[in-house]
Amino acid sequence: MTLRKTPLVVAGSAALLALSACSGGDQKAAAGGPITVEATDTACTVSATTANAGNLSFEVTNKGTKVTEFYLYAQGDRIMGEVENIAPGLTRKLTIEVPDAGTYQTACKPGMSGDGIRGTFTVTGGASRQADTNTQLADATKSYATYVASQSDALLTETQKFADAVKSGNVADAKARYAPTRTYYERIEPVAEKFGELDPAIDVREADLEEGQQFTGFHRLEKDLWATGLQPDSGQIADKLVADVTTLVNQAKTIQLSALDLANGAKGLLDEVATGKITGEEETFSHTDLWDFQANLDGSKAAIQSLRPVLQERDPQLVSEVDTQVKNVQTLLDAQRSGDGFKYYTELTQDQIRQFASAVDALGEPLSKVAEVVAQ
Amino acid sequence: MLFSSLLIGLREGLEAALVVSILVAFLVRTDRRSALRWVWPGIAAAVVLSVGVGAVLTFTTAQLSFEQQELLGGSLSIVAVGFVTAMIFWMRKASKSIAAELRGKMDHALAIGPLAVLLLSFLAVGREGLETAVFFYAAVQSAQGGTTEPLIGFAVGIAIAIALAYGLYRGAIRFNLGKFFTVTGVLLVFVAAGVLGYGLHDLQEAGFLPGLHALAFDASAAIPETSWYGALLKGIFNYSQQTTVLQAIAWVAYVAIVLPLFLRRPAAKTTPVVAGTKE
Ligand SMILES: [Cu+2]
Numbered sequence: 001m002t003l004r005k006t007p008l009v010v011a012g013s014a015a016l017l018a019l020s021a022c023s024g025g026d027q028k029a030a031a032g033g034p035i036t037v038e039a040t041d042t043a044c045t046v047s048a049t050t051a052n053a054g055n056l057s058f059e060v061t062n063k064g065t066k067v068t069e070f071y072l073y074a075q076g077d078r079i080m081g082e083v084e085n086i087a088p089g090l091t092r093k094l095t096i097e098v099p100d101a102g103t104y105q106t107a108c109k110p111g112m113s114g115d116g117i118r119g120t121f122t123v124t125g126g127a128s129r130q131a132d133t134n135t136q137l138a139d140a141t142k143s144y145a146t147y148v149a150s151q152s153d154a155l156l157t158e159t160q161k162f163a164d165a166v167k168s169g170n171v172a173d174a175k176a177r178y179a180p181t182r183t184y185y186e187r188i189e190p191v192a193e194k195f196g197e198l199d200p201a202i203d204v205r206e207a208d209l210e211e212g213q214q215f216t217g218f219h220r221l222e223k224d225l226w227a228t229g230l231q232p233d234s235g236q237i238a239d240k241l242v243a244d245v246t247t248l249v250n251q252a253k254t255i256q257l258s259a260l261d262l263a264n265g266a267k268g269l270l271d272e273v274a275t276g277k278i279t280g281e282e283e284t285f286s287h288t289d290l291w292d293f294q295a296n297l298d299g300s301k302a303a304i305q306s307l308r309p310v311l312q313e314r315d316p317q318l319v320s321e322v323d324t325q326v327k328n329v330q331t332l333l334d335a336q337r338s339g340d341g342f343k344y345y346t347e348l349t350q351d352q353i354r355q356f357a358s359a360v361d362a363l364g365e366p367l368s369k370v371a372e373v374v375a376q
Numbered sequence: 377m378l379f380s381s382l383l384i385g386l387r388e389g390l391e392a393a394l395v396v397s398i399l400v401a402f403l404v405r406t407d408r409r410s411a412l413r414w415v416w417p418g419i420a421a422a423v424v425l426s427v428g429v430g431a432v433l434t435f436t437t438a439q440l441s442f443e444q445q446e447l448l449g450g451s452l453s454i455v456a457v458g459f460v461t462a463m464i465f466w467m468r469k470a471s472k473s474i475a476a477e478l479r480g481k482m483d484h485a486l487a488i489g490p491l492a493v494l495l496l497s498f499l500a501v502g503r504e505g506l507e508t509a510v511f512f513y514a515a516v517q518s519a520q521g522g523t524t525e526p527l528i529g530f531a532v533g534i535a536i537a538i539a540l541a542y543g544l545y546r547g548a549i550r551f552n553l554g555k556f557f558t559v560t561g562v563l564l565v566f567v568a569a570g571v572l573g574y575g576l577h578d579l580q581e582a583g584f585l586p587g588l589h590a591l592a593f594d595a596s597a598a599i600p601e602t603s604w605y606g607a608l609l610k611g612i613f614n615y616s617q618q619t620t621v622l623q624a625i626a627w628v629a630y631v632a633i634v635l636p637l638f639l640r641r642p643a644a645k646t647t648p649v650v651a652g653t654k655e
Pocket of ligand 1: 391504507
């Protein structure tokens with residue numbers, strides 16, 4: 001009744017199906033010419049099983065006795081294109097835009113049911129999709145905005161609990177909550193830094209205080225909890241922290257980030273690690289720097305993840321370089337896990353710190369190129 | 377070979393002709409023949425558009441992306457559901473006036489613009505037209521290559537569909553008016569439910585809605601769409617041999633809501649309206 005009528009495909013069993021039924025050589029499609037598909041009741045013969053990315057043209061002839069359909073599937077049985085209702089004796093043409101290299105599957109479905117007779121189809125190279133670029137970048141910022149929203153919601157909830165613990169004088173509980181709460185902040189810090197006064201109010205370190213600036217936020221409470229013991233104004237500081245975080249969360253949800261912001265944020269988080277966490281300066285009193293380290297890395301990964309389709313298209317080499325280096329850093333971090341969290345900074349050897357530093361440098365290298373690629 | 381093309385033609389033809397034949401029968405039965413002149417331009421426009429787009433798609437490599445095609449097909453179907461639903465209640469309103477023997481008020485109850493009649497016939501035919509046109513071109517092309525069987529089968533199928541729709545129309549205008557409203561109204565409810573389900577399925581295929589692989593049932597073995605009865609079921613009710621959960625829920629919900637609403641007020645003259653009965 002509609003433009004397309006298609007029986008469904010049950011995912012999963014695809015692999016089981018007759019690859020053998022599909023012959024067809026490994027040769028590339030003749031330049032410009034359509035790839036012919038000969039469909040019968042038991043076979044699905046595709047004239048080429050490899051093609052360059054771009055517009056692919058299939059010419060499907062039904063030489064069987066049943067009405068058939070032809071599909072091209074991307075991974076996960078995502079339909080790239082289909083032509084249906086091919087009566088016996090008919091030839092139908094199908095043009096599909098396949099911009100990404102990868103492994104696809106062709107399928108003929110005699111009788112228009114079932115998973116069809118499948119064959120592997122490889123697409124190589126990559127065609128530029130100028131028109132889609134803006135969409136991809138918009139998708140990237142949208143996906144990252146979702147991430148920021150989820151992290152800031154958790155940040156607010158956890159900060160409230162942390163503040164309550166401080167106010168009730170429950171030092172042990174507050175200490176236990178300190179590092180995990182901060183991870184939500186550290187993941188989205190580049191966003192927080194967009195709001196001039198809020199980031200210092202929430203996250204300033206004592207050593208970085210400027211003349212006349214009040215020492216508030218997480219690190220002030222860190223000092224109270226670990227070094228000096230709770231102060232008469234600790235409760236007020238906790239309340240102010242909750243208020244500041246609330247403001248931040250509300251603003252973070254409405255901020256319009258650009259794809260370039262994401263790229264710079266991913267790099268910025270790594271710089272944070274290099275200047276603060278590797279040196280142990282961030283958490284002078286609690287020594288929970290590795291929690292922040294992990295959170296910075298998570299945030300950086302999330303930004304890259306959102307940009308991945310764009311990066312993959314423009315510079316696949318860079319993507320794999322980033323992936324490799326991220327993995328290296330993560331492996332080093334995983335080695336320092338302890339319970340739900342990490343070892344304290346003070347438990348690290350000089351050697352381990354040096355290893356971290358060089359792994360972070362190695363990751364910073366490709367990350368610094370991401371913005372350039374996004375700006376292309 | 378001939379038979380399977382015939383079934384496709386029958387199915388596509390029925391899908392398009394069913395709603396139109398009921399619309400025409402309705403206009404004739406309610407002495408609204410003057411509105412008939414809006415039906416034909418709607419159909420003609422749909423045919424011209426379908427043939428034009430079908431030709432462009434066939435003779436050039438220009439092509440909508442798969443998602444765009446599905447989005448277009450799916451949205452058109454859902455718009456069509458809206459129109460058919462409006463038609464159902466439009467007919468119901470007319471039947472009320474008749475039951476109350478307020479013939480004088482008929483025109484008021486039927487106050488619906490020519491544009492609506494035109495749009496309804498356009499949508500009913502246009503929704504199917506594109507697909508049919510593309511198929512027809514493929515058949516014509518293969519006829520040039522020597523195989524005329526699919527083309528013949530297809531043409532015979534469409535002819536049967538038009539004959540069936542005409543038969544339905546004749547039968548419908550022989551019914552007494554009350555029965556006509558009830559029977560065609562109930563039929564249209566199921567037709568519209570099927571169109572809704574298929575529209576949603578298209579949107580699922582395009583990835584605009586989730587759940588493409590969540591099947592409510594798979595009857596492709598018991599009632600295949602490629603059998604004559606499957607083709608009939610599909611042509612009339614948009615039966616789908618593999619139905620997703622979303623499709624099934626939408627179908628059931630639509631019927632569960634619209635059918636009681638349609639039947640709420642007795643449409644047939646044979647059902648007495650008890651005075652003082654609360655509505
Ligand atoms: Cu259809």
